[in-house]
Amino acid sequence: MGDGRDVSGSEPEWNFFVSYTQADRGWAEWIAWQLEDAGYSVLIQAWDFVPGSYWMAMMERGIRDAQRIVAVLSGAYLRSVYGEREWQAALRADSQGFARRLVPVRVADCVRPGLLGGVVSIDLFGRSEADAAHHLRAQIIGAVHGRVKPKAAPHFPLTSAVMVGAGSDEPTDAAASRVAPGTGHTHGSGDAGDSAHVDVDPADAGRPGPPSPAGLVRPARPPRNEPPAFPLTADRLTTPARMVRLGAAVVLTAAAVGAAAVAAAVGFGDDSKLRASVTLDPSGSVPTSGAAPAPTAPGPSGGTPAAPAPGTGTLEPAPPAPTGTGPGPAPGATTTVPAPTPTTAPPDRPPTATLTVDVTAGPAPLEVRADGGQSAAGSGPIREYTFSFDDVVKKGTKATSTHRFTEPGKHTITLTVTDETGRQRTSRPESVHVGPTAQLPAPTLIMPLDNTPVFSGTSLDLMWNAVPGAADYTVEIERQTGESSWEHTETLRKQGTTAVHTFTSSLERWRVTAHRADGTAGLASEWRRVQLAPG
The missing domain is CATH 3.40.50.10140 (Toll/interleukin-1 receptor homology (TIR) domain)
Structure with missing residues (x-):
């Protein structure tokens, strides 16, 4: 099978x-x-x-x-x-x-x-x-x-199997066996004699970090003891900063964080500035406490402040500006904090009403979709959309509405939006021109085909395609009475697209016409003939 x-x-x-x-x-x-x-x-x-x-x-x-x-x-x-x-x-x-x-x-x-x-x-x-x-x-x-296997082997998905480790430019594979530092041999589940031999860069032997995939040959490079510089962008160079390497992560400590608050706490003047730095202990750790580092007061002689304890941050006042007003206020002096600038209330803006329609002209009946989705709220959100199709008004919370115009002529559509404050705005009107009712197209006959032979008394299904806008169909059947004369024998009225007729004359023909709900007839299809088979 x-x-x-x-x-x-x-x-x-x-x-x-x-x-x-x-x-x-x-x-x-x-x-x-x-x-x-x-x-x-x-x-x-x-x-x-x-x-x-x-x-x-x-x-x-x-x-x-x-x-x-x-x-x-x-x-x-x-x-x-x-x-x-x-x-x-x-x-x-x-x-x-x-x-x-x-x-x-x-x-x-x-x-x-x-x-x-x-x-x-x-x-x-x-x-x-x-x-x-x-x-x-x-x-x-x-x-x-039953199968569509390709003739050539699929490409190996290298991009998904090889990853780049964080903080390193070495490709790594989590599924590869680890390589013992300095040995050049992998540790697998098999015997030692079956282990794959891997060349190890002497500069990387014993260096911590993720292992390289088995069989990967790295290009020779000089030994490197420091991590690469963090690629600061122009927008990050506006404040002095230092890079701190903590394990495989990189921490950026900015000097401007909380500068104004620390200045007020220490007592520096308004024209003073702060510098921030981070001092690392020999282990390379940084303070993990959430508290801010304590400020360091100037030394007895006014020189450089005493060195902080290892692993702590320091805050020191910047040298006064050449045109400054001197040192900050004396200890115990009060600092005046300016009052916040009062904000003004937002203006009371009304909404804006924008109306679009999907069609502006067509024969009757014409269905038009009006859209107010481009309207904008003012001081408050829009609460209601009111569409006016001539004298027909439709209200709701949705930004769209549809209407069916049945009378030929020019029709006008407007939109009024109302926000939660009660403010209203009305759009400019849109005109829709509706023409006379278009005649329905002729149905397309499917079966039986023209000149289909049948035996007398055979009943056949007459089939045609549906016509958009048609409510029902009439099937006319005639029989030949002379060389070029035909006589009407039956008319069938159907709402679907099939009818059944029993053929008894030597040559008969049939056609279909679509009708609208008001009884208006469309175009008639072509005639198709059915003839009796000899015998």
Whole structure:
């Protein structure tokens, strides 16, 4: 079953039967040509249902005897009654998809209903001709053989397997065996004689840090005892700072943090400045306490302050400016803190109303979508949107609304927005021009085909595509009474897109007309003839 052969075990008459609707005949023939050009046998109505053949029997043979059914999916096909019968028959014969009897080929971006949505499809829409042909042939090979393994081995995903360790420029691999410093041998689970030999850079032997992958040869480099400089950007160079290396992390201590608060606590004048530095003890540690380091007072002679204890930060006053006012206030003096500058209340701004419409002209009935989403709130958020379609007013909290204009003429739409403070603003009006009601297009007839032979008393399904805007359809049936004369025999009124008629005359014809809800008739389809088979 994995090779895609017919589940019945009999040799199939065709490799593929192409199921399609007349609206997609161009796609169906293009697909059939690609399949036959690739060496497959194909049954397709456009080429194989020749005069003298019985189309209904040919359809049944295609569904029953073809190895696989290619369903050309589009919106028109999914509305087709015959198309639905054909793909459902293929799905019933291979409900679990092991034989891959049903091969959907989407030629339009359509939503597949029900069980059809669970069958993997071949999508040709949105592709160029060359790309579509290549994609179709490759995917058909997969459907026939049940697998699409590539001929060449996939690329090794090096970018995801090799990582760069934090604080180091050495590529590392967490899955690689660790290398003993200075040995050049890996420690694995096997015997010592099976361990892989790895060359180790003498400059890196014994250096802490993540190990290198087994077999990785690093370029020679001079020994390095200090970490690389932290790449400060221009915006970080505005304050003096020092870099502190703590293990593998890098800590940036800025001098400007809390400078104003410390100046007030120590008692420096307004014109004084602070310098900050960090002194490390020999172990390279930094204070972990959350408290700020205590300020250091000037020495007895006014010189350099005494050195701080190892591992503590220091704060020292900057030298007074040449034009300054002298030293700061004496100990015990009070410092005046200026009062905060009062802030003014925000202005009381009204909202702004902006209206857009998706269509400005069209035949009746015309549905228009009005959008106020570009409106802006003022001092308060927008509470309500009021749309006026001529005299019809629609209110709500949503920024969109729709209305259907049925009368021809010029119509006006406006929008009024109201915020929580009660302020309102109205947009400029938008005009919509509605023309006379357009005539419905003619339905597209599907089955039976023109000049289909039947036996007297045969009942056939008459099928056509749905027309947008149509409420129902009339089916006219006439029989031939002379060489060029016809007589009306029956009129069928249907809300769907199918009707049943029993043919008894030697030659009859039928056509379909769509109607709106008000009874207005659209264009009529072409006539199709059905003739009695001899005998």
